[in-house]
Amino acid sequence: MTCKSKALSALIIAAVSLAHADSMAADSRESHPDIDTSYGTLTVRDGTKLQTIVTKPAAATRRLPAILFVQWLSCDTIAISDNPRDGWSAMLKNVVRRSNALVWRTEKRGVGQSEGSCATMDYDTELADHREALEQLRSRDDVDSNRIVIFGGSIGGTYAPLLAADERVAGVMIWGAGATTWAERMMKFERNALELGGAPASQLAREMTLRLQFLERYLVRGETPAQIMKADPDVGAVWSRIVGTSADGQYGRPFAFHQQAQKADWAGAWSKVNAPVLALYGEYDWFESHDATTLITRIVNAKSPGRGTFAEIPRMNHHFAQFPSATAAFAEKEGQVNPEPAVSVMLAWLAKIFSRAS
Known part of the structure; x- marks a missing residue:
């Protein structure tokens, strides 16, 4: 993950947390x-x-x-x-x-x-x-x-x-x-984060294609990020660039939450x-x-x-x-x-x- 993408992810997570701070x-x-x-x-x-x-x-x-x-x-x-x-x-x-x-x-x-x-x-x-x-x-x-x-x-x-x-x-x-x-929503969310976050237009097509491939395996097939990384490192590396991710979940909820939401x-x-x-x-x-x-x-x-x-x-x-x-x-x-x-x-x-x- 680049410094810019780390900063973006931190900004977004902070915004979500501050939304309920009081x-x-x-x-x-x-x-x-x-x-x-x-x-x-x-x-x-x-x-x-x-x-x-x-x-x-x-x-x-x-x-x-x-x-x-x-x-x-x-x-x-x-x-x-x-x-x-x-x-x-x-x-x-x-x-x-x-x-x-x-x-x-x-x-x-x-x-x-x-x-x-x-x-x-x-x-x-x-x-x-x-x-x-x-x-x-x-x-x-x-x-x-x-x-x-x-x-x-x-x-x-x-x-x-x-x-x-x-x-x-x-x-x-x-x-x-x-x-x-949920997969469609996640794709739109990621696109918004990239565009509004100032990602170069020259990177958008490749980055969104990788995220599409990742989300299809993660949400539709029900694979974990670790399984995806093992099978295809290029696609698996996207996880570190997706908003709100961690070793065992996303947005503070387990993988199963998001996979069930997709169903x-x-x-x-x-x-x-x-x-x-x-x-x-x-x-x-x-x-x-x-x-x-x-x-x-x-x-x-x-x-x-x-x-x-x-x-x-x-x-x-x-x-x-x-x-x-x-x-x-x-x-x-x-x-x-x-x-x-x-x-x-x-x-x-x-x-x-x-x-x-x-």
Whole structure:
């Protein structure tokens, strides 16, 4: 790996970590004006106990509409600090305080007070945990089971259609996710990282060809980076240049997580969602693509015209900060955390969905 590629990888990993910096530091109980916050335990099928955080309007006397929040890929807490500076926490604080809904969050295995290990947890296990959370949420006495919305953020936006397919939900809302396969998403992500990172145009074709060959073996065939390196050193060497890699995983998750994500049929799942859908995309979100996000609403509307809504938030990146340009957003420079343009769209849509389902 060149010094430049090392610096690029470090920059990207730092950006992902900083996106949840305030949440990670939050070790005290949340406090929201006129909101009741309760901490509970979800015991899943293998006996693992997961921490849950549930917020709801304190003055509520009737069954409430509810939001199941399904979070990002990294092993960061979903707890919200008192004065969040990162975009995700600021966004969540606004949804909790302004949606007039019960909001359910589940800490991943090994995060917060949850048992287990996030670093070794695969995609299918995490999906099953969220599925059990949805079941428990639906059974609560204070929840209107006809008014449950699944809200998936980042990788959570890929779990959302799998949870909602052929299920009775009031709606599905996603941010920063698409309906293309994981390998397609990874290719686009790597292309964005190279181009926005200033890689010479003369190197792009060869580098992307090598990454295509690597990702096909890694994600589609299910080979490990070590196996690929042994079979083809030129292709295997790409691993050290791919973003967020380590000896035993990528983005802090095991190889199996990414290989199972590749096997997931997200497009097929979206075709089985029988509820309104809001797909949100930040204009400068280089983690995902415009086309992959609009594919969600194209699939939904092909089945039921008008059911899917797409909204692009100007100048916003993956982490609810706004920047003057795409290159500035990539470099995390000259940006300002400002989730309001996205939150206002979310809240307006949620209000319509909840009133329609009541």
